[in-house]
Amino acid sequence: MAPTLRPRRLRQSAPMRRLVAETRIHPAQLVLPMFVAEGLSEPRPISSMPGQVQHTLDSAAREVERAIAAGVGGVMLFGVPEHKDAEGSGATDPDGILNAATRFLAERFGDATVVQTDLCLDEFTDHGHCGVLAADGAVDNDATLERYADMAVAQAAAGSQILGLSGMMDGQVERVREALDAAGHQQTAILAYSAKYASALYGPFREAVDSSLQGDRKTYQQDPANRREGLREALLDLAEGADIVMVKPASLYLDVLADVAAASDVPVWAYQVSGEYAMVEAAAANGWIDRDRLIAESLTSIVRAGADVVLTYWAIEQAEWLGAMR
Known part of the structure; x- marks a missing residue:
């Protein structure tokens, strides 16, 4: 007896599949992470992230121009300083690389895209941790909050429109909001970065920012075994006044992403991190996978799980592909 229910009817052609697709991605849903380094005369390739570089100010400007032309929603800046110290003083220096790059790009492109900044100390400390250290070598949560407050004011003054709080310190959203408002940066x-896990997928990023880290960050980033904790962290950040919450990494934490998306009344983002990028590029270079299909599939899965926006190193490439498809 022939079946009467035939779901395959809606899969018979590419136009039909496109018509009934449940998940769609727009270029404006993509944000491009970028590394801007001090002391470079030309862009420096990142060996573990083929196709990515540490930028000069000029090459960063050209990349932002490409992102805008492709329709990418924004750029997230990370600074790579020449000199580091225990306090990460370069993070609050108005002329430090991250604040200088932010000012340079925001003045040129702030009306055309959303210039965002990573607010964390790890790129600037000689010990590589995301906060200042106590006498016993542990990260001092409350002392770090004061550094974050100063960083927030410096980044906002430089022109950053969104501050990405990635340090996973307790109370960071509340303290930064308080500092921003007191300094007149209410907007x-x-x-x-609410659910940020202590993942093995950050390895290539350490090269990208010339990390000095010894040891790990397991006392402040989350245990990969814990799902409920990810939602708890997001709810705490919402209560403290976060405008956006994020899950990081993306692909191995889609369950957490779905939980946060179901509970959040603000936009939910996800970060497709350096290790996710590097694994795809390495497998593709060996001819083991269809690179373009996997990139599109991975982004679709992240949005399908609940992300409104995805930070991805393929932002420009995917935005250009989506534009061509339209």
């Missing part, structure tokens, strides 16, 4: 938005 500067806070992106809370």
Whole structure:
């Protein structure tokens, strides 16, 4: 007896599949992470992230121009300083690389895209941790909050429109919001890296920012075994006034992403991190996978799980592909 229910009817052609697709991605849903380094005369390739570089100010400007032309929603800046110290003083220096790059790009492109900044100390400390250290070598949560407050004011003054709080310190959203408002930056938005896990997928990023880290960050980033904790962290950040919450990494934490998306009344973002990028590029270079299909599939899965926006190193490439498809 022939079946009467035939779901395959809606899969018979590419136009039909496109018509009934449940998940769609727009270029404006993509944000491009970028590394801007001090002391470079030309862009420096990142070996573990083929196709990515540490930028000069000029090459960063050209990349932002490409992103705008492709329709990418924004750029997230990370600074790579020449000199580091225990306090990460370069993070609050108005002329430090991150604040200088932010000012340079925001003045040129702030009306055409959303210039965002990573607010964390790890790129600037000689010990590589995301906060200042106590006498016993542990990260001092409350002392770090004061550094974050100063960083927030410096980044907002430089022109950052969204501050990405990635340090996973308790109370960071509340303290940064308080500092921003007191300094007259009430319109500067806070992106809370709410569910940020202590993942093995950050390896290539360490090269990208010339990390000095020894040891690990397991006392402040989350245990990969914990799902409920990710939602708890997001709810705490919402209560403290986060404008956006984020799950990081993306692909191995889609369950957490779905939980946060179901509970959040603000936009939910996800970060497709350096290790996710590097694994795809390495497998593709060996001819083991269809690179373009996997990139599109991975982004679709992240949005399908609940992300409104995805930070991805393929932002420009995917935005250009989506534009061509339209």
